[in-house]
Amino acid sequence: MAKLHTQVDEARDHGEEVTVQWYGNPKRLRVLSAVCLWHRSGWPPLPIRWVLVADPKGKLPTQAFLSTDLTMTPARIVELFVWRWSLEVTCEETPRHLAVETPCQWSDLAIARTTPVLLALFSLACLMVYQWRERWDTLARSTAWYFKPQATFSDCLALVRRTLWAEDNYSDSTSEPDQGDRIKILPNTVGLNSRIAPDSRARFLLPLRESTMPEMPSDRSLLTHFSTLEDPRCAIKQRHRLNDMIAIAITGVLCGADGWVQIAEFGRAKQAWLERFLELPNGIPAHDTFGRVFSLIDPQVFETCFRDWVATLREILPGEVIAIDGKTLRRSHDRGKGLGALHLVSAWAADNRLVLGQIATEAKSNEITAIPKLLDLLLIQGCIVTIDAMGCQTKIAAQIIDQGADYVLALKGNQSTLATEVEEAFIDADAREYVGLDSQFLETVEQGHGRRETRRYRTLGDLSGVSRSAGWTALNMIGMVESEREIHGVTSRETRYYIANTGNDVSVFARAVRAHWGVENELHWSLDVAFNEDASRVRDPDARENLAVMRRVALTRLKHDDTKLGIQSKRLKAAWNEAYLEKLLFEAPKSTAQSSTSKSSNIRKT
DSSP states (O other): OOOOOGGGHHHHHHHHHEEEEEETEEEEEEEEEEEEEETTTTTTEEEEEEEEEEEETSOOOEEEEEOTTTTHHHHHHHHHHHHHHHHHHHHHHHHHHTTTOOOOOOHHHHHHHHHHHHHHHHHHHHHHHHGGGGGGGGGGGBTTTOSSSSSSSSHHHHHHHHHHHHOOOOOOTTSSSSOOOOBBBBBOOOOHHHHHOTTOOOBBBBBOOOOOOOOOOTTSSSGGGGTTTTOOGGGGSSSOOHHHHHHHHHHHHHHHHHHHHHHHHHHTTTTHHHHHHHHHHOOHHHHHHHHHHHHHHHHHHHHHHHHHHHHHOOOOTTTTTTEEEEEEEOOBBBBTTOOOOOEEEEEETTTTTTTEEEEEEEGGGGHHHHHHHHHHOOOTTTTTEOGGGGGOOOHHHHHHHHTEEEEEEEEOGHHHHHHHHHHHHHHHHHHHTTTTSOEEEEEEEEEEETTEEEEEEEOOOOOOGGGGGGGGGOEEEEEEEEEEETTOOOTEEEEEEEESSSSSSSHHHHHHHHHHHHHIIIIIHHHOOOOOOOOOOOOOOHHHHHHHHHHHHHHHHHHOOOOOSHHHHHHHHHHHHHHHHHHHHHHHOOOOOOOOOHHHHHHEEE
């Protein structure tokens, strides 16, 4: 068989023009095809048809397809490949749309358990959309920059969601004592063979109560602090009030909307309810309008409103750990415009369980310049600030001291000389068995669910062997953490080093190190799993940052609600239960301040 790359120019210049069905639309391609023998070592020659496909405009690279079915035409071979791609996209995107796959569900057993549920949910959503087929004409949601002739599964799921949003179907336990919150479904109204009149709307969920007007918002309520924003639009273009749009957007994110299209659909589904609180002179804005307006709002001003609201929730706690860490929104990039993914540096108050503020940067490497700006915005006096190795800088340590706080900074290769000296100091002290040294030791053990984690904390107040310590403001202790993790018989070990000015108190050191992981476990993980933040494709520089602020607004409010549900379930309940939603929006959140001490089952200190 001849090498196909020798035929590429021939396919582009002299190939036959054919028309294939490309996602429901005819597509013109130039193809060159022939039948030949494929010679494989150790196997008899195999007759195949090869097809080279070239773009007549020359914008796309030429692709080759091989088929062992010699009776198929070149156009048919290309169409079959397009169908295969549709199947792959469906199988890849459906788990994300249905929120079935999360980081804790990647084991073989979890996949085996969730796959039947996933297929059932996929089938149920498709059947429900088929019942509502009178709405197919408006099912495919296109944008100005992306025309979609046929609906995708995400469109089907959006129709199901906005229909459920429009129903007041969640029972409120306050109106039915001792019954608990639950969904009520009318029997025998949804069946696989049920028929619905063309002009009817499939109402299969029973409305349970009529919401009442809430009390006047307090100064700690959610929407009050965003009402002072100035409208960045020209007066003649203000068909929709800015306060209305912000209220709809924040409420939509609370109720499960993750982008502008879903926010607009939520607004349409809940328009009657929203009109009780908002003016809505021209109805609900289109999703393009939401995207355009939030791209005009200054993210720093929007972030200031968020910080002002958080300040009303925060309880000042001496010694509270403020963990600073960065997170990249992985799919927020726009390579066509040379725009990198958004990177946010956030400050997390461990005991209050609050995001105190955030600063946007273009890359993780810019955290060094972003952290001082973030610290300037925060009240940290009397707190302990923890930062990973990227923020282990002399100027940052000095700024923390100047603002009246203490620091615990992770130490890695970016401070290579200091890291080597600290490591050697512990090696030397261990060889001397810490006899006669200013040292403290603490061991914690946590176990459960087939996992056992042992952490050994060691501090040294004697810095005579660390010559580089003189360049660090108020540095008076170095620390080491040895972590040993055993999961189903497999053991892994890790050693980390730190510098701090908290004094040689191993309990304070251990609490700070453990509390720092709250920014990962309670903030970043929740944003990815409950809000699909990593999957967000909002790419306008200002709009994506403002949407990220609204996610943190929603997460903060949901974490400060005492309902015994996970964040995802609370978002769904807010969409279903208007009384619960009004509570989130108009009532002052309750304090959730808690001790960040270790929850270890066994602690040994020497």
